Amino acid sequence: MSREQISAIAHADHPIKSPLADDSVTRLLAHGLPRGDERVLDLGCGTAEWLLRALKARPHLHAEGVDTSEVSLTQAREAATDLGVGGRLTLHHQKAADLTPTHPFDLVISVGATHAFGGLLPTLAAAREHLAPGGRVLIGESFWDRTPSPTAVEMFGDLADLATTVDHVVADGWTPVHGHVSTRAELDTYEWACWGSLASWALDHPTDPAAAQALETANAQRSQWLHGYRDSFGFLCLVLRRTSELS
Template sequence: MDLPRFITIQESSHRIHNPLTADKLATLGQALSLAPGTHALDLACGSGELMNTWARDHGITGTGVDISTVFTARARTRAAELGVADRVDFIHGDAAGYVTDEPVDLASCIGATWIGGGVAGTVELLGRSLRPGGVMLIGEPFWRREPPSQEVIESCHAGSRADFGLLDELIEQFADLGYDLVEMVLADQDSWDRYRAAQWFNLRRWLDQNPDDELAAEVRTELDTAPARYARYEREYLGWGVFALMGRR
C-alpha cells in the first residue's frame, strides 16, 4: 500500500502537496483562531505540513494519515525539525474509512476527496470523527469559469464537467450537505505556478540523475507536454481552495 513512485518523484521538493502556499496555509490557521490544545485529524495528510506548522504556531495536537511511506516519513522528520514530535503523530495507512476513537475538534482532507469517493463522501467520513461544533476543512478544485470543451475538462484532470463545480456550486453543495461555510482560502494563479513549476523542476532533476530508470520515458513525456498543457488549460480554468465548514444545528 503506497503511492506510485512517479508521484513521489514529482512532489519530491514539496512540503505542501497542492497549490496552497506556505503563506496561505498560515493565513488559514490564523483565520480559524485555533486554540492551544485543539485536537485535529488530517486525512491524506501528505508530508504533514498543516499538522506540523499549526502545532508549532498554534499549539494543536493530532494525527495525520497518509498512504505514502515517503510522505509520512517526511512528516515525522519535519515534526522533529519543528520540535512538535510530542504533539503530532503520523500513520502510514489508507485514509479512506479512517475514523478516530474519540471525536476531534478539527477534521481535514486537503485536496484528496477521492478517499471518500468525492466531496459528499469525504464530508460524511470526516463528520464521523468530528465533535459537534467542530470545524471541518475540505480542499477541493473548482472551475474558475465554465469549461468550453471536453478537451479542456480532461486537461484539467476531470472526466466530465460534473466532476467539479463552479465556486458558487461547490459552496451550495456544502450547504446541501448540512454545513455552513465559515472561512475559505483560495489558490491564485501564482499559487498554481509555484506548485506546478516545482513539479517540472523535480522531474527534470530526477531525469538528469536517472536517465536509464524504467520511469525515464514517462517522466520525459510529462516534461514535454505538461507545461504547455498547464498554461493552456489548467491555469485558466481550474481553481482550488480550502473551505472551512461547520455543521448546521
C-alpha cells in the first residue's frame, strides 16, 4: 500500500488534512475571503477540500489548486462536479513550487504544506509571487507548544515555539489579521480520526493483502503520537497581509 493510499484512507473521516474542526475552517476562510468574489489559489491543495468549501459557500468565487497527486486531484474534480462548482475550479498537476505566476490571487492558501517549499518563510515567499495587491495569505504551520522529546524533533524537525513563529512571520514583512491555534480537542480528534480510520479499514478488509500493513501503520503512528509528540506538538493558522501595504 502506497503512502498516498494510506493517507486517503486515514483522512476518510477528516478530509481537512490538518488538526482543525469544521467551524475553525469556516472562520479562517471568512477572514481570508471577506468579499466572497475573490480569486483563490491553494499551493499543495491535495483533494482541494479548502477550495471546495470556499466555492460551495461563495457562488461568485473562482479557485485554483496545485498538487503532485493525480489521485487527489481526480477526487477533487469529482467532488467539485458533485457540488456543482466544477466550472469555477481549475486544478494543476505539478509541484506547487514550480507553478508559474500567471495572474494575481486575492487569497493564497498553504495549510500543512510548507514542506513543499522548504519551510514557513520560503512558502510565504512563494505565496507573495502569486498575491494581488491587498491580498491575503492563509498559512498553517506546526510549532512546539512545549519542549519536545528527541523523538518528536526527529519526526518534525527543529520547529520554533508559537511566539517565535509569529515573530519570524512579522519580521518577514507580514501582519497577522487573524489567527487560530488548534485546541487540544482539535489535535486529538485529528489523530484519533486518522489512525482509527486506517485501523478500521484494515479490520473491515481482513483478506486484503494490504490489511496487515495498514493495521501495523495505524498502531505505529498512534503510538508515536501518544508517546512521542502529543504533549509538545502545536498547529497554528494565520491570515496575513503584507505590512508594506502601509507605504
